[in-house]
Amino acid sequence: MTTLTEVTDETFEDKVLNSNGLVLIDFWADWCGPCKAIAPILEQVSDHFGDKLSIYKLNIDNSPEIAAKFKVRGIPTLILFKNGESESSKMGLLSKSDLITFVDSYL
DSSP states (O other), rough: OOOOOEETTTIIIIIIISSEEEEEEEEEEETTTHHHHHHHHHHHHHHHHGEEEEEEEEETOOHHHHHTTTTTOOOEEEEEEEEEEEEEEEOOOOOOHHHHHHHHHTT
């Protein structure tokens, strides 16, 4: 299993907006129970898609600018980017199969 990489306000543009392909951002916080519950599911989804999908975590407490820019109102929020453009988002705890279906629709 891979360990998901953290992005911050400082690294977001380089890792996400300048990326070619699909990138899924998990907006989360340490104090959020559902955020902790979705973490292993995101690891499994990362393993499932391999190099077809990059998944990054963004802690909203440490990087509030990006969360505000994308109007994140609740967490966990997952935003899918394709070639640097925000395509779609999901909020709340999702199952592995729901996440795979969500990503598959953009491949």
